[in-house]
Amino acid sequence: MEYVILAVVIAVIAVGAVAGLVVSGRRRKELPPKSTTTIAPPAPKAEAPAPQAEEPHVGDEAAPPREAPAQTVEEVELPAEPVEVTPEQVTEAPALEVPEPTAGRLVRLRSRLSRSQNALGKGLLTLLSRDRLDEDTWEEIEDTLLTADIGVAPTQELVERLRTRVKVLGTRSPDELRGLLRDELVELIGADTDRSLHTAKQEDGRPAVLLVVGVNGVGKTTTSGKLGRVLVADGRTVVLGAADTFRAAAADQLQTWGERVGARTVRGPEGGDPASVAFDAVKEAIAEGADTVLIDTAGRLHTKTGLMDELGKVKRVVEKHGPVNEVLLVLDATTGQNGLVQARVFAEVVDITGIVLTKLDGTAKGGIVVAVQRELGVPVKLIGLGEGADDLAPFEPGAFVDALIGD
Numbered sequence: 001m002e003y004v005i006l007a008v009v010i011a012v013i014a015v016g017a018v019a020g021l022v023v024s025g026r027r028r029k030e031l032p033p034k035s036t037t038t039i040a041p042p043a044p045k046a047e048a049p050a051p052q053a054e055e056p057h058v059g060d061e062a063a064p065p066r067e068a069p070a071q072t073v074e075e076v077e078l079p080a081e082p083v084e085v086t087p088e089q090v091t092e093a094p095a096l097e098v099p100e101p102t103a104g105r106l107v108r109l110r111s112r113l114s115r116s117q118n119a120l121g122k123g124l125l126t127l128l129s130r131d132r133l134d135e136d137t138w139e140e141i142e143d144t145l146l147t148a149d150i151g152v153a154p155t156q157e158l159v160e161r162l163r164t165r166v167k168v169l170g171t172r173s174p175d176e177l178r179g180l181l182r183d184e185l186v187e188l189i190g191a192d193t194d195r196s197l198h199t200a201k202q203e204d205g206r207p208a209v210l211l212v213v214g215v216n217g218v219g220k221t222t223t224s225g226k227l228g229r230v231l232v233a234d235g236r237t238v239v240l241g242a243a244d245t246f247r248a249a250a251a252d253q254l255q256t257w258g259e260r261v262g263a264r265t266v267r268g269p270e271g272g273d274p275a276s277v278a279f280d281a282v283k284e285a286i287a288e289g290a291d292t293v294l295i296d297t298a299g300r301l302h303t304k305t306g307l308m309d310e311l312g313k314v315k316r317v318v319e320k321h322g323p324v325n326e327v328l329l330v331l332d333a334t335t336g337q338n339g340l341v342q343a344r345v346f347a348e349v350v351d352i353t354g355i356v357l358t359k360l361d362g363t364a365k366g367g368i369v370v371a372v373q374r375e376l377g378v379p380v381k382l383i384g385l386g387e388g389a390d391d392l393a394p395f396e397p398g399a400f401v402d403a404l405i406g407d
């Protein structure tokens with residue numbers, strides 16, 4: 001009997017222990033998985049409803065452990081605040097810029113010029129103010145002019161005329177000397193030369209066509225963009241032609257310039273035929289009734305024949321629509337004599353009607369204005385005086401010389 005009682009007690013204890021184990025196991029399963037993550041980024045909104053997770057069944061394995069290391073609060077990136085976009089914002093075009101008027105730009109920008117140039121003006125005036133204007137002094141005057149890249153023949157002419165006038169005048173007050181020097185420099189640059197740009201619609205209603213040519217890196221695309229602004233400032237409607245298909249970014253650059261002032265850019269595929277882009281630009285400008293079409297060309301100077309082929313073709317193809325009104329050669333003033341060599345090559349390929357001298361803000365060799373005009377027999381029509389959008393000015397000899405020697 002004692003054995004029976006003992007067996008019953010052992011059985012009751014065993015049943016109790018098994019029941020306790022089962023309950024605690026269930027409780028453990030109900031606890032959330034242990035993790036240090038306290039903030040989780042919200043799941044992105046899915047378009048289709050997420051499939052329903054299946055109810056766990058008794059005996060199912062617990063979820064496998066996460067492989068990604070747990071993140072702390074600092075590591076978890078909070079979702080960005082949602083930005084509300086109104087329908088007006090979506091359709092609103094960027095505000096157009098109003099370029100500065102072109103008249104008087106050179107006067108406004110003269111400090112850029114005198115900053116780098118007035119060594120020339122000051123140097124000359126100091127020399128001319130010496131008590132005795134002997135041979136050595138005149139030689140020094142000549143050297144100063146040559147250093148500014150005016151060129152040998154124009155320098156000799158200028159010195160000769162100055163010598164004669166100083167001799168005739170007799171007295172030499174600083175004001176008189178300054179006046180003489182100003183007159184002679186303006187005369188040398190060409191006070192009466194026609195520097196106007198032909199940008200108005202032609203008599204038959206077709207747009208004026210301007211080709212911008214020059215070696216890569218001289219500031220050709222920038223100049224085309226700035227010139228587009230000059231034309232818009234002068235009240236023209238403008239179409240830009242991105243015929244520099246050689247450098248991929250050039251067309252984007254030009255388009256950005258155009259968009260800022262509301263001028264459309266006609267472009268072609270990268271590496272495409274520049275002549276075909278130029279042709280399309282003129283065609284579209286005619287269709288739109290634009291006043292002016294401005295074509296930025298690629299000017300690779302690998303070989304003269306290559307350049308001749310490319311530019312010659314662009315010009316010929318464009319002329320199927322009618323005559324080209326301006327061919328503007330862009331030259332970098334900081335390259336000095338090298339610019340003259342380029343000018344010579346381009347002049348042999350196309351009939352240049354005007355020169356744009358860029359980067360005059362970064363050189364003391366402003367005399368290149370004189371040299372390049374002499375070389376080509378073509379006037380400087382515009383000068384670049386900085387990287388700003390309106391830092392391209394119509395060239396005026398009087399204001400230019402005043403900036404050189406101070407007034």
Ligand SMILES: Nc1nc2c(ncn2[C@@H]2O[C@H](COP(=O)(O)OP(=O)(O)OP(=O)(O)O)[C@@H](O)[C@H]2O)c(=O)[nH]1
Pocket residue numbers: 214215216217218219220221222223244247250298299358359360361362383384385386387391
């Ligand atoms: N300081 C100064 N920089 C200028 C002037 N004009 C152009 N630049 C700069 O010259 C650099 C070259 O200009 P781009 O217009 O790209 O030259 P590009 O001749 O078109 O060159 P490609 O497109 O390669 O043919 C740019 O950094 C311009 O901002 C200027 O008058 N003054």
